Amino acid sequence: MPYQPAPNLLSWASEIDEGTIEQAARAARLPIVSGHVALMPDAHVGIGATVGSVIPTEGAIIPSAVGVDIGCGMVATETTLTAADLPDTLDALMPLVERRIPAGVGKGHEDPAVDRALRDLGRPHTELTPRQEEKVATQFGTLGSGNHFVEVCLDERDRVWTVLHSGSRGIGNQLATKHITDAKKLMRRQEVGLEDPDLAYLVQGSPEFEAYIEDMLWSQHYAMASRARMDRALVSALFLVVGTGERVRTINCHHNFTQLETHHGKDLWITRKGAIKADRGDEGVIPGSMGAQSYIVSGRGNPESYNSCAHGAGRRMSRTKAKKQLSAASLREVMRGRTWNKDRAAALVDEHPDAYKSIDQVMEDQKDLVKVQHTLRQVFNYKG
Numbered sequence: 113m114p115y116q117p118a119p120n121l122l123s124w125a126s127e128i129d130e131g132t133i134e135q136a137a138r139a140a141r142l143p144i145v146s147g148h149v150a151l152m153p154d155a156h157v158g159i160g161a162t163v164g165s166v167i168p169t170e171g172a173i174i175p176s177a178v179g180v181d182i183g184c185g186m187v188a189t190e191t192t193l194t195a196a197d198l199p200d201t202l203d204a205l206m207p208l209v210e211r212r213i214p215a216g217v218g219k220g221h222e223d224p225a226v227d228r229a230l231r232d233l234g235r236p237h238t239e240l241t242p243r244q245e246e247k248v249a250t251q252f253g254t255l256g257s258g259n260h261f262v263e264v265c266l267d268e269r270d271r272v273w274t275v276l277h278s279g280s281r282g283i284g285n286q287l288a289t290k291h292i293t294d295a296k297k298l299m300r301r302q303e304v305g306l307e308d309p310d311l312a313y314l315v316q317g318s319p320e321f322e323a324y325i326e327d328m329l330w331s332q333h334y335a336m337a338s339r340a341r342m343d344r345a346l347v348s349a350l351f352l353v354v355g356t357g358e359r360v361r362t363i364n365c366h367h368n369f370t371q372l373e374t375h376h377g378k379d380l381w382i383t384r385k386g387a388i389k390a391d392r393g394d395e396g397v398i399p400g401s402m403g404a405q406s407y408i409v410s411g412r413g414n415p416e417s418y419n420s421c422a423h424g425a426g427r428r429m430s431r432t433k434a435k436k437q438l439s440a441a442s443l444r445e446v447m448r449g450r451t452w453n454k455d456r457a458a459a460l461v462d463e464h465p466d467a468y469k470s471i472d473q474v475m476e477d478q479k480d481l482v483k484v485q486h487t488l489r490q491v492f493n494y495k496g
């Protein structure tokens with residue numbers, strides 16, 4: 113159940129630091145915020161707006177609250193396979209996934225088959241440079257880096273699922289950065305005082321607002337279509353290794369986005385920064401950290417959270433702190449028994465499970481926000 117750590121702030125987090133509360137409270141004090149800001153159980157400090165927060169604004173949007181990875185989210189596919197169908201190890205799957213789903217900072221591919229998919233997406237409002245056009249094409253269907261990942265999991269019935277986390281890649285970052293910069297310039301020209309410049313906002317009806325909406329929606333579509341493409345590549349690779357299998361269903365959902373919704377009798381822009389939409393019946397994917405469980409959920413439609421829930425475990429350590437305090441040896445121990453890119457353990461220490469909150473506690477904290485359909489445990493993990 114939620115509690116109120118500060119005025120106009122409701123929190124579902126049983127583990128939260130003072131810096132996160134202070135940051136969220138700054139957003140809650142903005143004149144464009146209508147109602148309370150909702151903090152999900154995975155809330156932690158972000159840039160400008162808190163990761164794991166839901167911000168209701170009236171007649172305006174905060175670009176940095178959506179963030180630089182517009183449309184980042186999850187896709188999960190349930191298959192007809194069971195644990196008994198899988199080989200003793202999934203080592204043969206790793207090179208297939210590495211070839212079919214390029215991962216890493218700036219990584220792309222040369223695949224003319226993306227042209228049709230990109231034509232279906234149309235074009236953003238912002239005119240792209242030739243270099244950006246190239247980035248749009250080569251990074252479509254690629255994983256990225258950081259906490260982006262590919263997994264094969266088993267649920268409580270031993271049914272096989274694939275799970276993937278990715279967003280709008282380099283082009284989404286560049287478009288978001290442009291609009292965040294424009295919003296800051298606009299605030300300075302209008303002499304609007306802000307506690308944090310990263311909370312700069314765009315007012316509905318202005319040319320800058322309309323340009324942002326078009327670019328944001330395009331980036332969301334790009335991210336969702338890119339995940340769908342990678343999902344197809346992942347599932348087909350899995351079926352090739354196993355020698356059989358069919359899809360049952362796929363869930364593809366954003367957790368960095370904003371959209372116009374009606375709450376408490378008002379039309380509000382609901383910005384979910386590290387949160388997913390969990391209206392009654394909405395299906396979602398909530399991943400844990402490496403080595404931890406993940407969850408397939410359905411929303412309960414809790415109005416206090418603006419029909420939202422957590423998007424994952426949420427960091428309890430910064431990447432810098434994790435690299436100083438955690439080790440590759442302990443990461444290898446946690447991941448024992450799974451197929452993963454263990455040759456990169458030293459580079460993945462910042463993604464160590466101990467750098468994150470307990471996903472089981474996150475789920476306990478939000479029992480009034482979602483209902484668990486399935487609990488997934490990893491057998492294969494590929495990190496960006």
